[in-house]
Amino acid sequence: xxxxxxxxxxxxxxxxxxxxxxxxxxxxxxxxxxxxxxxxxxxxxxxxxxxxxxxxxxxxxxxxxxxxxxxxxxxxxxxxxxxxxxxxxxxxxxxxxxxxxxxxxxxxxxxxxxxxxxxxxxxxxxxxxxxxxxxxxxxxxxxxxxxxxxxxxxxxxxxxxxxxxxxxxxxxxxxxxxxxxxxxxxxxxxxxxxxxxxxxxxxxxxxxxxxxxxxxxxxxxxxxxxxxxxxxxxxxxxxxxxxxxxxxxxxxxxxxxxxxxxxxxxxxxxxxxxxxxxxxxxxxxxxxxxxxxxxxxxxxxxxxxxxxxxxxxxxxxxxxxxxxx
Amino acid sequence: xxxxxxxxxxxxxxxxxxxxxxxxxxxxxxxxxxxxxxxxxxxxxxxxxxxxxxxxxxxxxxxxxxxxxxxxxxxxxxxxxxxxxxxxxxxxxxxxxxxxxxxxxxxxxxxxxxxxxxxxxxxxxxxxxxxxxxxxxxxxxxxxxxxxxxxxxxxxxxxxxxxxxxxxxxxxxxxxxxxxxxxxxxxxxxxxxxxxxxxxxxxxxxxxxxxxxxxxxxxxxxxxxxxxxxxxxxxxxxxxxxxxxxxxxxxxxxxxxxxxxxxxxxxxxxxxxxxxxxxxxxxxxxxxxxxxxxxxxxxxxxxxxxxxxxxxxxxxxxxxxxxxxxxxxxxxxxxxxxxxxxxxxxxxxxxxxxxxxxxxxxxxxxxxxxxxxxxxxxxxxxxxxxxxxxxxxxxxxxxxxxxxxxxxxxxxxxxxxxxxxxxxxxxxxxxxxxxxxxxxxxxxxxxxxxxxxxxxxxxxxxxxxxxxxxxxxxxxxxxxxxxxxxxxxxxxxxxxxxxxxxxxxxxxxxxxxxxxxxxxxxxxxxxxxxxxxxxxxxxxxxxxxxxx
Numbered sequence: 099x100x101x102x103x104x105x106x107x108x109x110x111x112x113x114x115x116x117x118x119x120x121x122x123x124x125x126x127x128x129x130x131x132x133x134x135x136x137x138x139x140x141x142x143x144x145x146x147x148x149x150x151x152x153x154x155x156x157x158x159x160x161x162x163x164x165x166x167x168x169x170x171x172x173x174x175x176x177x178x179x180x181x182x183x184x185x186x187x188x189x190x191x192x193x194x195x196x197x198x199x200x201x202x203x204x205x206x207x208x209x210x211x212x213x214x215x216x217x218x219x220x221x222x223x224x225x226x227x228x229x230x231x232x233x234x235x236x237x238x239x240x241x242x243x244x245x246x247x248x249x250x251x252x253x254x255x256x257x258x259x260x261x262x263x264x265x266x267x268x269x270x271x272x273x274x275x276x277x278x279x280x281x282x283x284x285x286x287x288x289x290x291x292x293x294x295x296x297x298x299x300x301x302x303x304x305x306x307x308x309x310x311x312x313x314x315x316x317x318x319x320x321x322x323x324x325x326x327x328x329x330x331x332x333x334x335x336x337x338x339x340x341x342x343x344x345x346x347x348x349x350x351x352x353x354x355x356x357x358x359x360x361x362x363x364x365x366x367x368x369x370x371x372x373x374x375x376x377x378x379x380x381x382x383x384x385x386x387x388x389x390x391x392x393x394x395x396x397x398x399x400x401x402x403x404x405x406x407x408x409x410x411x412x413x414x415x416x417x418x419x420x421x422x423x
Numbered sequence: 424x425x426x427x428x429x430x431x432x433x434x435x436x437x438x439x440x441x442x443x444x445x446x447x448x449x450x451x452x453x454x455x456x457x458x459x460x461x462x463x464x465x466x467x468x469x470x471x472x473x474x475x476x477x478x479x480x481x482x483x484x485x486x487x488x489x490x491x492x493x494x495x496x497x498x499x500x501x502x503x504x505x506x507x508x509x510x511x512x513x514x515x516x517x518x519x520x521x522x523x524x525x526x527x528x529x530x531x532x533x534x535x536x537x538x539x540x541x542x543x544x545x546x547x548x549x550x551x552x553x554x555x556x557x558x559x560x561x562x563x564x565x566x567x568x569x570x571x572x573x574x575x576x577x578x579x580x581x582x583x584x585x586x587x588x589x590x591x592x593x594x595x596x597x598x599x600x601x602x603x604x605x606x607x608x609x610x611x612x613x614x615x616x617x618x619x620x621x622x623x624x625x626x627x628x629x630x631x632x633x634x635x636x637x638x639x640x641x642x643x644x645x646x647x648x649x650x651x652x653x654x655x656x657x658x659x660x661x662x663x664x665x666x667x668x669x670x671x672x673x674x675x676x677x678x679x680x681x682x683x684x685x686x687x688x689x690x691x692x693x694x695x696x697x698x699x700x701x702x703x704x705x706x707x708x709x710x711x712x713x714x715x716x717x718x719x720x721x722x723x724x725x726x727x728x729x730x731x732x733x734x735x736x737x738x739x740x741x742x743x744x745x746x747x748x749x750x751x752x753x754x755x756x757x758x759x760x761x762x763x764x765x766x767x768x769x770x771x772x773x774x775x776x777x778x779x780x781x782x783x784x785x786x787x788x789x790x791x792x793x794x795x796x797x798x799x800x801x802x803x804x805x806x807x808x809x810x811x812x813x814x815x816x817x818x819x820x821x822x823x824x825x826x827x828x829x830x831x832x833x834x835x836x837x838x839x840x841x842x843x844x845x846x847x848x849x850x851x852x853x854x855x856x857x858x859x860x861x862x863x864x865x866x867x868x869x870x871x872x873x874x875x876x877x878x879x880x881x882x883x884x885x886x887x888x889x890x891x892x893x894x895x896x897x898x899x900x901x902x903x904x905x906x907x908x909x910x911x912x913x914x915x916x917x918x919x920x921x922x923x924x925x926x927x928x929x930x931x932x933x934x935x936x937x938x939x940x941x942x943x944x945x946x947x948x949x950x951x952x953x954x955x956x957x958x959x960x961x962x963x964x965x966x967x968x969x970x971x
Contacts, residue, residue, distance in 0.1 A: 130856025141484060141566060143889040149484070149563045180485045181477035182613055188474050188642060195643075250678045257682040258702075267682055268675045273465045273645055273666040371670045373472075373643030381473040381671070386852050390474040 099414065103407065110403040114396070121395050122163045122388065131155065131179050131386040153179055166392060175393035180385070185393045188378065193397070195270060196374035198286070199367075200359040203294045207301035208352060214302070215309020216341065219317060230306060237303030246296040246369040253292065265291040268371040293370045297363055301355065308351055312344040319343075346416045350409045357405030361398040462663035464949065464968055467676045467688040468493070472642045472669045479616035480600050481556060482564040489872070493689070493960035494646050494667055497660075498620050498631040501599035502530055505957035509713070509771050509875050511595045515544065515632070515656075523911055525574075526587040528594060533656040534581060538603050538632050540622065541653065546583030550576040551604035553585075555612055564613065568878075569597045590909040592916050593876040606630055618642070634660040634966035645669055648965070661951070661969040665962075680705065680944055686970065687945035687952060689961055692825060697755040699944050706947050709757040711770055711938040712956030713874065716829075717763070718934040719859075719867045723894030727865045729811050736931035737782060738792050739815070739866075742840035743833045744784035749937045751832055752825050756940060763935040767880045767924030769873070770938055771956075774917035778928035779935055786840040793841060806841040815865040816847035820854050826868060829936070859892040867892070870939060874958050877920045880904050884927055895932040899923075946970075 132149060135141050150156045154165055169176030174186035214234075218227040250267045257263055266272070266289045276285045316322060317340050325335045364376035371377070375394065382390035414420045470490040477486040480495055496504075502519075503511040513519065515536055520529040536544040555561065556570040572591040577584045587594065606622035607615060620637040621627040629636035634655055639647035645668040650660045668685060670676040673693050679685045681702060690696065700707050720730050720739065729735045745762035753760035763769065764777040793800075798808035806813040817834070819826045827848070834844045844866070849858060858864050873879045881904045882888050886896035900923045907919035927933070943954040943961055951967035 128852075130852045133852040133854075133856035135484060136855050136860050142568075145484065145563055145567075152563060178475040180475040181482075181617055183475060183477065183617055185474065191643065247674065250675065254678050254682040263682070266684060267678045268670050268672075268684065269668060270644065273647075273668045273685075274463045368672055369675060371672055371675050377643070378474065382475075385473055385475050386856075387475050 099411075103411065106407050106410070110407075113403065114399055117399050118167075118392065118396055119163055122166060122392055123159050125388045125391050126159050126162060131388065133386055166389065169389075170393070170396065175396070176389055178390055179387045185390050188390070189393055189397060192373060192375050192378040195372060196360065196367075196376070199290055199293060199372060199374055200297070200356065200363070202290060203297040203301060203363075204352060204356060204359070206294065207298045207305055208348075210298070210302045211305025212309050212345075212348070214306040216313055216336075216344075218306065218310045219313035219344075220336070222314065227310075230310075234303035234306050237299045240299055242296055242300060242363070243365045243369060245299055246293070246366055249292045249296060250369070263288070265289070267292065270373055290372075293363070293366045293372055296366050296370075297359075304351070304355075305348060308348050309344065312347045313340065316340045316344040346413065349412050349416060353405050353409035353412060357402040360401040360405075361394075462661075462970065463666060464662050464664075464687065464970055465666045465668055465685045467670045467679055467685040467690075468645070468667040469671055469673065469676065469688075469690055470669070471646065471667065471671075472640075472644065474642075476642065477617045478620055478637070478640065479612060481552065481602060482561065482612065483566050484564045489958065489960060490667075492958065493962045494648070495600070495620065495637070496959060496962045497633045497635040497648055497665070497965040498637050499600045499602075500536075500633045501601060502597070503595050503599065504963055505875055505955065505959040506963075507710070507953055507955045507957070509957055511875065515598075515601060521911075523590075526590050526594070526911060528585045528587075530583045530585065530598075532581045532583065535654070535656045536632060537653070537655070538606070539630055539636055539651050539653050539655075540606075540625065540628070542603070542605050543581070544601065544603075544632050545580055546576070546578035547604045548601045549583045549585070549598060550579075551608060552598060552600070552602045555602060555607075558612075561612055569593060573597070590911055592908055592910055592913075593878050596874065596876050601632075603630055603632075632656075634658075635665065638664075643669065658966050660966040662965075665965060665968070680946075683946075686949050687943065687961075689941070689943050692753065692756060692939055692942060694756070694824065696942055696944070704947050706945055706949075708943045708945075708952075708954045709759075709940045710954050710956040711757070711760060712941040713769060713958060714870050714872045714939040715763055715766075715769060716826075716868065716870050716936040716939060717766065718936065719864075719869075719893045720895075720931075720933060721862060721864050721866070721893055722932070723862045725862050725864075726894075727811070727815050729808060729813065730815070730865065733931060734792055734796060735808075735813075738789045738840070739837075739842065740779070740782040740931055740934050741785050742789050742837040742842045743934070744836050745934075745936055746784070747836075748829050748832045752829055753937070753940060756942070760937050760940055763937050765921075765924050766927055766933055766935045767877060767884075767920050768917070772875065773913075774921045776921060776924075778924050781928070782931070784836065786836075789840040789842070798841075800841055803843075804838065804841060805843045812843070813841060814843035814845060817844040817866045817868065818847040818849060818854060818858055818864040819868040820851040821848045822850070829868065860889070862892060862894055864892075868936070872958065877916075878908060880920060880923065881908055884923065884932065893932060895927075895930065897926055897930055897932075900926050900930075 132146055135146055154162050177184055214230050218230045221227055253265055253267050270289050272285050276282055322335060322340050325339045361375060364380060367374045367376035368380050379391065379394045382394065468490050470488060478491065479486050480491060480499065500515045502514065502516050504514040506512045515532060516530045517533045518531050532544055538544060553570060553573055553576045556565050572587050572589060574586045574588045606624060610623055615623055618640055619627055620629060620631060622630045629638050631651060632655060634651055634657060635648035636651050637646060638649040645666055648665045650663055670679055673690050674695065676688050676690050677695055677699065680688045699705055720736055722731050749760050749762055764779045765775055768774040793806045796808055798806040800806050817830055819830060830846065837844045854867065854869065859867060871879065882890040884895060885891060885901040885904055886898065903919045903923040907916050910916040910919055941954055941956045943952065945952050948970055950969045951964065952961065953964055955961055955963050
């Protein structure tokens with residue numbers, strides 16, 4: 099197992115290097131970080147040339163990539179193009195926010211997905227199963243941005259009609275009176291609820307379908323039949339023999355999902371103005387500043403690779419038929 | 424055992440959800456209701472807090488965005504303020520004396536002007552600001568124009584004399600913010616105020632000479648201004664604090680004001696804003712501001728060669744109905760938005776005259792002009808003149824619904840007049856980064872955000888200037904504009920600019936469209952808020968804001 103993990107780590111290094119180079123090239127070639135300065139009639143051409151020179155923007159992409167790698171390794175991703183702000187403290191902050199958001203969404207989706215999936219499998223072709231299937235397809239088909247906007251509108255209408263605030267429509271905390279301890283927690287939950295619901299719609303649909311299919315497969319397997327033939331009570335058969343084995347494919351899906359979601363649910367975070375990874379990425383992109391964009395991408399790429407590895411390892415841990423040599 | 428753990432886990436999750444539900448029921452009412460008791464106003468800000476956002480306004484290349492001015496006007500004051508009627512008003516100074524030959528301005532700093540740590544604001548601060556701005560170390564970060572024309576700044580008390588090397592008509596733009604010398608001398612200006620407006624020599628304690636101090640900057644969330652506990656030269660602020668909350672998505676901003684999460688917003692024009700007018704408890708104030716939309720016509724070698732001819736440029740203007748576009752775009756938001764008839768002076772400014780009114784929408788006139796120049800109409804209804812089709816690539820920025828709508832209207836109108844406009848919208852970075860500076864367009868529609876100082880015309884219309892994207896060149900216009908920059912008599916200066924503007928209109932060099940309206944939306948429970956449609960923004964009188 100250890101050899102496998104080390105080998106996977108070694109494989110990921112060239113992947114990271116290639117990814118970073120490609121992304122750096124694309125980001126550098128597609129935007130002009132000095133565009134907003136050029137649009138300002140008060141900033142002289144000499145100043146712009148001077149900035150280009152100082153920031154190495156007049157050099158070929160490959161050389162600029164070299165400078166970036168140096169800063170990324172020795173200076174924790176270096177500083178932003180304008181303002182000379184260190185990038186890492188900002189990234190640390192938004193990673194924390196995104197983790198709160200996606201962990202909540204994944205945990206809730208998992209609980210709902212598993213419950214719905216298992217019950218649908220146990221009551222296959224029942225009214226519940228048909229309803230769950232229909233709802234899950236609606237969940238798949240609903241664009242997240244639309245759902246997010248509708249949730250915002252719903253909360254506004256509730257507020258206007260009854261003057262009650264259930265959840266907030268934007269931000270992570272109240273600007274005033276967020277409080278401390280339990281009050282802060284409640285305030286945070288009220289802010290995160292809508293984005294979490296928006297994200298849960300798709301994830302719950304996915305997990306419930308996976309769980310249902312996996313559960314059905316396991317319920318029809320020989321060892322479950324054997325367990326029943328041995329006279330075990332049905333609850334024991336389902337919980338001990340079927341359910342645990344049916345979870346294995348879902349673990350993989352969740353691990354891969356987590357890596358992907360770590361990039362920040364860009365649309366959701368933007369609509370709800372959540373100071374997370376996705377929002378950070380969009381802000382950096384609009385500023386045409388390649389350095390924070392690169393830092394973001396490297397963190398995301400690392401997390402995706404890491405969680406792919408974790409998914410593989412978990413598969414080996416939970417499924418005794420799989421052994422990594 | 425496992426099952427017990429599972430139930431325990433489910434119980435914890437359910438408890439958390441129940442807690443949230445309980446909390447939500449308990450914490451009913453608006454966010455601002457909580458704010459009211461604390462005397463805090465929450466203002467939604469469309470920009471701010473991005474990874475490269477910095478607070479040091481003197482670094483105008485890096486940090487001088489419109490919202491930064493809004494955040495900091497209540498904190499760091501300058502010699503003059505722009506008033507809502509587009510005029511300069513002495514602020515940090517009680518009065519000034521102006522002399523010519525050589526140009527010399529004597530500022531009389533208010534006797535009671537002092538920093539929040541008790542140190543008086545003096546000529547030392549003016550001198551330090553000027554020296555910082557002209558320090559070669561910061562040459563790439565500060566617009567040199569207004570600073571390099573100054574020969575000396577003298578006076579260390581409450582009277583300070585600024586002498587200019589040459590006549591500089593835009594002198595009132597200088598010292599629009601004055602830095603605290605005692606706090607910042609010897610520090611690195613590139614980093615010192617990245618995250619605070621503070622005194623690094625006193626443990627980064629907030630510092631300012633206005634009604635508020637910037638006490639908190641949560642990058643990614645917001646900025647908090649707290650009332651300056653010490654007296655300043657103006658009226659004591661009525662609010663305890665102002666929180667500028669970053670909501671960079673306009674739709675979310677609108678939902679936030681509707682649901683009472685913020686007390687005020689100042690968004691870009693959006694059609695969705697029209698609904699806010701009918702909502703009880705909200706007040707919408709709109710004025711035409713100092714941002715204008717216009718179309719530049721490329722007259723250099725990279726544009727359509729037909730556009731080099733005056734009659735073609737005139738036909739282009741007459742092929743679009745600017746009035747109907749203004750009505751379609753802004754009619755429901757602000758019916759007072761009408762076509763801009765001057766490119767050099769805007770409505771509300773001295774010297775604004777009707778210079779482009781001569782070009783009215785008239786497909787018949789365009790048709791006659793085309794025929795007079797032996798142009799023939801093709802089967803697609805588009806004219807061809809001397810083998811060149813009357814077709815123009817129309818560049819603008821993608822992702823702006825109002826611009827897309829404007830283009831659709833213009834395209835339809837121009838087609839009826841036999842002129843084809845082709846969609847050449849590109850991302851803003853491409854338009855401003857390569858298309859405009861490379862003169863690589865036929866027509867380009869974009870906005871200029873200008874100040875009361877008409878200097879922007881010099882860079883936009885002088886022959887050979889890097890910011891003259893159209894490559895329009897009229898020696899007389901260049902001469903008059905250059906003279907206007909050195910003319911110290913405001914009336915004579917305006918007359919020169921207007922003269923240049925008349926010639927630009929006669930040359931049909933550009934197509935002015937309309938000034939973009941500002942929208943200040945606030946709760947009716949908020950008092951004292953005034954829209955300032957200049958580059959100063961609405962916080963110029965933040966000390967007068969109150970709630971209740």
